[in-house]
Amino acid sequence: MSPFPSPADSEGRAYRNASPSLRFFVTAILSLALMFLDHRGTYLEDIRAHLGAAMYPLQVAINSPTAGARWLRENLALRERLISENAQLRREALADRAELQRLAALQAENARIRALLDSKARVPDRVVVGEILAVDMDPLRHRVILNRGGRDGAYEGQALIDASGVVGQITRDQQASSEAILITDPDHAVPVEVVRNGLRTIAMGTGDLERLSLPFLTRNADIKTGDVLVTSGLGGAFPAGYPVGTVTTVDGSSGDAFLEVAARPTASLDRLHEVLLVFQQRGTAASVVDPAPTAATPVVEPAPKVETAPVTPPPDTPTAPAEAGATPAGATE
Amino acid sequence: MRAPRWPIWLLVVLALVAELLPLPAAMQPLRPAWTTMLVIYWSLMWPGRFGVFSAFLVGLLVDVAHGSLLGQHALSLSLVAYLVLRLHLQMRVFPLWQLTLSVFALMMLEAFALLWVDGATGRAEFGIGRWGPVVVAGLFWPILMAAMDRLRERLERRDSSFA
Numbered sequence: 504m505s506p507f508p509s510p511a512d513s514e515g516r517a518y519r520n521a522s523p524s525l526r527f528f529v530t531a532i533l534s535l536a537l538m539f540l541d542h543r544g545t546y547l548e549d550i551r552a553h554l555g556a557a558m559y560p561l562q563v564a565i566n567s568p569t570a571g572a573r574w575l576r577e578n579l580a581l582r583e584r585l586i587s588e589n590a591q592l593r594r595e596a597l598a599d600r601a602e603l604q605r606l607a608a609l610q611a612e613n614a615r616i617r618a619l620l621d622s623k624a625r626v627p628d629r630v631v632v633g634e635i636l637a638v639d640m641d642p643l644r645h646r647v648i649l650n651r652g653g654r655d656g657a658y659e660g661q662a663l664i665d666a667s668g669v670v671g672q673i674t675r676d677q678q679a680s681s682e683a684i685l686i687t688d689p690d691h692a693v694p695v696e697v698v699r700n701g702l703r704t705i706a707m708g709t710g711d712l713e714r715l716s717l718p719f720l721t722r723n724a725d726i727k728t729g730d731v732l733v734t735s736g737l738g739g740a741f742p743a744g745y746p747v748g749t750v751t752t753v754d755g756s757s758g759d760a761f762l763e764v765a766a767r768p769t770a771s772l773d774r775l776h777e778v779l780l781v782f783q784q785r786g787t788a789a790s791v792v793d794p795a796p797t798a799a800t801p802v803v804e805p806a807p808k809v810e811t812a813p814v815t816p817p818p819d820t821p822t823a824p825a826e827a828g829a830t831p832a833g834a835t836e
Numbered sequence: 837m838r839a840p841r842w843p844i845w846l847l848v849v850l851a852l853v854a855e856l857l858p859l860p861a862a863m864q865p866l867r868p869a870w871t872t873m874l875v876i877y878w879s880l881m882w883p884g885r886f887g888v889f890s891a892f893l894v895g896l897l898v899d900v901a902h903g904s905l906l907g908q909h910a911l912s913l914s915l916v917a918y919l920v921l922r923l924h925l926q927m928r929v930f931p932l933w934q935l936t937l938s939v940f941a942l943m944m945l946e947a948f949a950l951l952w953v954d955g956a957t958g959r960a961e962f963g964i965g966r967w968g969p970v971v972v973a974g975l976f977w978p979i980l981m982a983a984m985d986r987l988r989e990r991l992e993r994r995d996s997s998f999a
Contacts (some may be wrong), residue, residue: 526888527918530910534892537907542957547906554900561901563848565856639867641902643954643965654965665872675903682903710963712861773861 555677562638562648569637628742630779645685652681660740663782668746668769670778685772687712695747696735700725701736712772715748718762722755742783839991844878848894852901865968868976871898872946877984879917879925893919910950916942940974942971
């Protein structure tokens, strides 16, 4: 039976692997069962979360050279460079503040008009800054590790954005860390709408960091190159109104019933370092009070957030999404 | 006394680190699958101490580290170890170029096993990200083999069961 007739090989080495066939049979059954449980159900969620948490020290170790280099760069920077950087940041902050004043006025106006229409008022979202560890996961899938987990309030399905657009969402909470999926992962889809006309569709990941695909647009859909896509807020995973991408190609040359539309993500997904975890607040405007920021979790209160689109657009006012989508300042540029 | 097994596991952890180290996006598809090469080497050269179960454990570690389906690499790596154990007497007498070719074939087979699982769970992809690591690993094999041989000789000198 055994492929090794004697307990020693030609060089006289001793064996313990008497029957690799049997062992392989056992491991094959075991791994098939594991894969089935992991894919089909949520039975292994806790185990995976613990295993992932056990992996975290290794990931931190892998991240440390990158983090160290950044620390060195920040601490050994030339004084002139720091001064010029500071001046530039001041200018940007001034410009942003001016923009925010305008936004505050618009938001007040929006709230007033929404009150007149008797629809629910939107509240700004609270965000927490998270850091992406410099760890490459599976090259075929776009997953990242964040240094924020359930301990910091992060939860599964939480939306991640950066300064320029939507990044992805958290898929696994590992207490001190979490695993997140980027919007360009082939397994990911985000509900979007076109800012120009409120056309709603779904943007799927392609496995290419520079490309999203919009496969569900019929040939007569009103979409063209340069259109800005923002989250529509449908489905509830992503808050409405954050920029997702810009349409790069619209191809109707194939004989299909659907257009081939590609978009480029607005967020710079290949140079990610810091992301914002968005806490969606559902409820009335009265509850905008923010818990006091702690030292451990730097809480950023984005003053009047670029958030005006309704969570569920009222069906009897078809112009509402288009108007709302056009308002975010960051989205139209 | 038998040679300790921990150096192999230390190497496995190092291989995992090498697979997770950040690389520029253009180089990512060319990252060799170090863990697979380690499994092939140690089940080829030290079948008494590193077999199908060890490969299974390595595969579980890889699955957790890469965030892939739990059991996917465990299955593919135990398949590789099993084949190596069945063929190791032939493979050991191969000249280096022939051995490198068989390692290449084994890694291709592993890539197919992974692809099969990916296809069954609905995310099959035929990109350079899948075949690039196999080709690069084939190129790295002679170097890895030379380095591992030195370590193995040192370990075997401490092991009376090899005398």
